[in-house]
Each structure stands twice: as structure tokens, then as C-alpha cells.
Amino acid sequence: MTPLLQAEAITKRFGATLALDALDLAIGEGEFFALLGGSGSGKSTLLRIIAGFEAPDAGRLLLDGRDIGATPPWARPVNMMFQSYALFPHMSVADNVAYGLRRAGVKRAEAEARIAAALEMVGLGGFGRRRPHELSGGQKQRVALARSLVMRPRLLLLDEPLGALDANLRERTGFELRALQRETGAAFVMVTHDQEEALALADRVALLDGGRVAQVGPPRAIYERPASRFAARFLGAANVLEGRATAAGFESEEAGATFAGDLPPGTVAVALRPERIRIAAAAEGPNTARGVVEDVAFRGDDSLLLVRLSGGAMLRVAHAEEDGAPPGRGAAVSLAWDAASVVALAS
Structure with a gap:
């Protein structure tokens, strides 16, 4: 350039x-x-x-x-x-x-x-x-x-x-x-x-x-690939989750989940886009979590779910209309995402 x-x-x-x-x-x-x-x-x-x-x-x-x-x-x-x-x-x-x-x-x-x-x-x-x-x-x-x-x-x-x-x-x-x-x-x-x-x-x-x-x-x-908490939240309102790097991956107590992926050893927070999260049959192993739907908002092509995870964090999840009707308020759900969707944040 x-x-x-x-x-x-x-x-x-x-x-x-x-x-x-x-x-x-x-x-x-x-x-x-x-x-x-x-x-x-x-x-x-x-x-x-x-x-x-x-x-x-x-x-x-x-x-x-x-x-x-x-x-x-x-x-x-x-x-x-x-x-x-x-x-x-x-x-x-x-x-x-x-x-x-x-x-x-x-x-x-x-x-x-x-x-x-x-x-x-x-x-x-x-x-x-x-x-x-x-x-x-x-x-x-x-x-x-x-x-x-x-x-x-x-x-x-x-x-x-x-x-x-x-x-x-x-x-x-x-x-x-x-x-x-x-x-x-x-x-x-x-x-x-x-x-x-x-x-x-x-x-x-x-x-x-x-x-x-x-x-x-x-x-x-x-x-x-947002570089910081600020960038992740400002651009697309990504979920930002705090935790600590371990031998198993990135453990987040507030999410009640372990994030596995190509993450640097010193990672202290990760970003996860709402559209990269899917409702799964069961939550087992890394890159999965359990929670309860606290609210649902219809947005046209999708619905935005606010899911309270077992560790207490609130996760924004985009549920595509093509995937059927979204779960209602109070529903217990299992969530999953791909390792490539987890982004380590530097600050």
C-alpha cells in the first residue's frame, strides 16, 4: 500500500x-x-x-x-x-x-x-x-x-x-x-x-x-479476530469470557466451560461470536456449556437468545430461523462451538 x-x-x-x-x-x-x-x-x-x-x-x-x-x-x-x-x-x-x-x-x-x-x-x-x-x-x-x-x-x-x-x-x-x-x-x-x-x-x-x-x-x-475486549464487544457484540490458561486449554469458571483451540499460554480472556454458537444435543468435553434461556428476541433472520451459563455468565447466542423454533424462556440448553471460533484477547 x-x-x-x-x-x-x-x-x-x-x-x-x-x-x-x-x-x-x-x-x-x-x-x-x-x-x-x-x-x-x-x-x-x-x-x-x-x-x-x-x-x-x-x-x-x-x-x-x-x-x-x-x-x-x-x-x-x-x-x-x-x-x-x-x-x-x-x-x-x-x-x-x-x-x-x-x-x-x-x-x-x-x-x-x-x-x-x-x-x-x-x-x-x-x-x-x-x-x-x-x-x-x-x-x-x-x-x-x-x-x-x-x-x-x-x-x-x-x-x-x-x-x-x-x-x-x-x-x-x-x-x-x-x-x-x-x-x-x-x-x-x-x-x-x-x-x-x-x-x-x-x-x-x-x-x-x-x-x-x-x-x-x-x-x-x-x-x-478482535485484538482486545473493547474491539470484541464493540464489533458485533461478541461474548467476552474471563478465565485462565491451563494444560487442558482455557478454563473459564464464569462460563463453567473449557475452551480448547490455538490459544497462547498467557490468555486471560476469549471472545466468542453469538453466531458461532449452536444448540447441541449434549454438552460434553471442551467447547461446550450448559445453561438456561433467560430471554429470546426475534430479529428476522434469527433469534437472539440470552443464556445464563452454569458458571453464572450470560451468553448471547444467535439461533438461525432455518434451525427451527428457538427454545423458550426457562429452557435448559446445551451449547457447542468450534475451536476455530474461540479468539484469544490480548487486552
């Missing part, structure tokens, strides 16, 4: 609050990259520093190997699409898209051609004369995207780009964003708190926690 943008030990404080803590990160040329985290994780602060709207207290931000810390926002080959879209209500769609071109002094004929191309790219050809109040939420988002893309940035920053859309429109727009990113060849950096959005769209995901990168990698890799 050729690095386009590199953050080196970026630190940012707001009063007594440490927003970014010596954060290191590299984003590749032409990559769709997601900054994922909860409120206060530092993802939006990092986005604003990349855009030039905030200055770090320490560290360096390199674009193509050049420090851009002192470069003002308008002089960076970077554009940002704000969560609110920030459209000018008194301007037409075409004038909104043209705003950056006019400030950059692009000649009228070239500007008109680029505006028309950008609107066609986002599926709004013929909408140039409309005003923002005449558009739906999804159309407003496309205008904001066209206004960013018309500047032909090397790097496009997206602040919760799908957050204001309903579920059906979010999915469709997400695919369109992905297609646009491939078509333009620009690197997209998206901030989101929605793990499904990040996993579905990004080439790589950086999971932020407390101003640091907790884990970074391709979506499937960080989902299937």
Missing part, C-alpha cells in the same frame, strides 16, 4: 480533555477508509485535523510525505462533506456545486462542464436549477457530495455521511458511495459510529477508543 496520508503521534487536547493521544495512522492512495468509534473516541477530531479545521497540539500530518500542518484548509487537496450537508438555501443546486470552483477561480466554461459531470455522477442530472428546499434528504446529500467531488480532491472526508438517511436509503446510498469512490480513484475517509456501515463499505477500518487506534485492518479480519 502506498501511503497517501500519515498521522504521526497526533495529540489534541480541549482543555482537560485528551481527544487524541499520540495517534498513529496511515491511509493509502485510493483507499476507502473508515474511522469507527463511539462518542468521544476522537474520530471527528481527527477528521477535522486532516481537513485543517483544527490544529494538533503535537505530532505531524503528512500528505505524500509532506508535512501539511501549516497548510490552510483551502490549500489542501482535501474536501470534506459535512454531516449537515451545509448547503446554501438561497442558491440553486448548480450554484451550490459551483461554490468551490468559483472561489478557486476556475473559468466559467470549464466550471459548467465539471458541474454537469458531477451532478450526472451522483444521479442528479437535470436538477441544477432546483433549490435545496425542493430536494429530499437523500438528494441533498448527493448535492453535498457533488460539491466535494467537483473539486477533484485527492482525499474526500465524509462526516457520518449516511447518518441522516433512513435504513433503506442508507444501504442504497452506501453502495453508490462505494461505486463513486472506485470511479473517481480518490481516497475516501469516512467517520461513523455505525459498525455495519464501516464493515460494509471500507477497505480498512480503524477502531478508535480514547483517542487511540485500538485496532486497524480489513473489515473481515478485525471482525473475526
Whole structure:
């Protein structure tokens, strides 16, 4: 991967609050990259520093190997699409898209051609004369995207780009964003708190926690092999079970079970995804447990069972509809899982 943008030990404080803590990160040329985290994780602060709207207290931000810390926002080959879209209500769609071109002094004929191309790219050809109040939420988002893309940035920053859309429109727009990113060849950096959005769209995901990168990698890799308790719980709400490594495997008193698999000797916790657990005829040997169903929630393709294990821990179990009706509340169940589904956690 050729690095386009590199953050080196970026630190940012707001009063007594440490927003970014010596954060290191590299984003590749032409990559769709997601900054994922909860409120206060530092993802939006990092986005604003990349855009030039905030200055770090320490560290360096390199674009193509050049420090851009002192470069003002308008002089960076970077554009940002704000969560609110920030459209000018008194301007037409075409004038909104043209705003950056006019400030950059692009000649009228070239500007008109680029505006028309950008609107066609986002599926709004013929909408140039409309005003923002005449558009739906999804159309407003496309205008904001066209206004960013018309500047032909090397790097496009997206602040919760799908957050204001309903579920059906979010999915469709997400695919369109992905297609646009491939078509333009620009690197997209998206901030989101929605793990499904990040996993579905990004080439790589950086999971932020407390101003640091907790884990970074391709979506499937960080989902299937979380590195820490935090990553396991945040991504897919995995079951995290405490215990100790023994000659027999990993023994968890709270689960009343022994986990066997390729686990390092010093393992102190393991993660187990709800969808990797199945209801078994009997619970005998390692990678099995017994428990009682405390609650059941129907979710469409599956049902989520909350199973209280014999050791006292609560286990989330995804029961597929194709496996028949789920056991009801109060039912005693035996559970089993494959050794490959047990993930050792480093912290």
C-alpha cells in the first residue's frame, strides 16, 4: 500500500480533555477508509485535523510525505462533506456545486462542464436549477457530495455521511458511495459510529477508543479476530469470557466451560461470536456449556437468545430461523462451538 496520508503521534487536547493521544495512522492512495468509534473516541477530531479545521497540539500530518500542518484548509487537496450537508438555501443546486470552483477561480466554461459531470455522477442530472428546499434528504446529500467531488480532491472526508438517511436509503446510498469512490480513484475517509456501515463499505477500518487506534485492518479480519475486549464487544457484540490458561486449554469458571483451540499460554480472556454458537444435543468435553434461556428476541433472520451459563455468565447466542423454533424462556440448553471460533484477547 502506498501511503497517501500519515498521522504521526497526533495529540489534541480541549482543555482537560485528551481527544487524541499520540495517534498513529496511515491511509493509502485510493483507499476507502473508515474511522469507527463511539462518542468521544476522537474520530471527528481527527477528521477535522486532516481537513485543517483544527490544529494538533503535537505530532505531524503528512500528505505524500509532506508535512501539511501549516497548510490552510483551502490549500489542501482535501474536501470534506459535512454531516449537515451545509448547503446554501438561497442558491440553486448548480450554484451550490459551483461554490468551490468559483472561489478557486476556475473559468466559467470549464466550471459548467465539471458541474454537469458531477451532478450526472451522483444521479442528479437535470436538477441544477432546483433549490435545496425542493430536494429530499437523500438528494441533498448527493448535492453535498457533488460539491466535494467537483473539486477533484485527492482525499474526500465524509462526516457520518449516511447518518441522516433512513435504513433503506442508507444501504442504497452506501453502495453508490462505494461505486463513486472506485470511479473517481480518490481516497475516501469516512467517520461513523455505525459498525455495519464501516464493515460494509471500507477497505480498512480503524477502531478508535480514547483517542487511540485500538485496532486497524480489513473489515473481515478485525471482525473475526478482535485484538482486545473493547474491539470484541464493540464489533458485533461478541461474548467476552474471563478465565485462565491451563494444560487442558482455557478454563473459564464464569462460563463453567473449557475452551480448547490455538490459544497462547498467557490468555486471560476469549471472545466468542453469538453466531458461532449452536444448540447441541449434549454438552460434553471442551467447547461446550450448559445453561438456561433467560430471554429470546426475534430479529428476522434469527433469534437472539440470552443464556445464563452454569458458571453464572450470560451468553448471547444467535439461533438461525432455518434451525427451527428457538427454545423458550426457562429452557435448559446445551451449547457447542468450534475451536476455530474461540479468539484469544490480548487486552
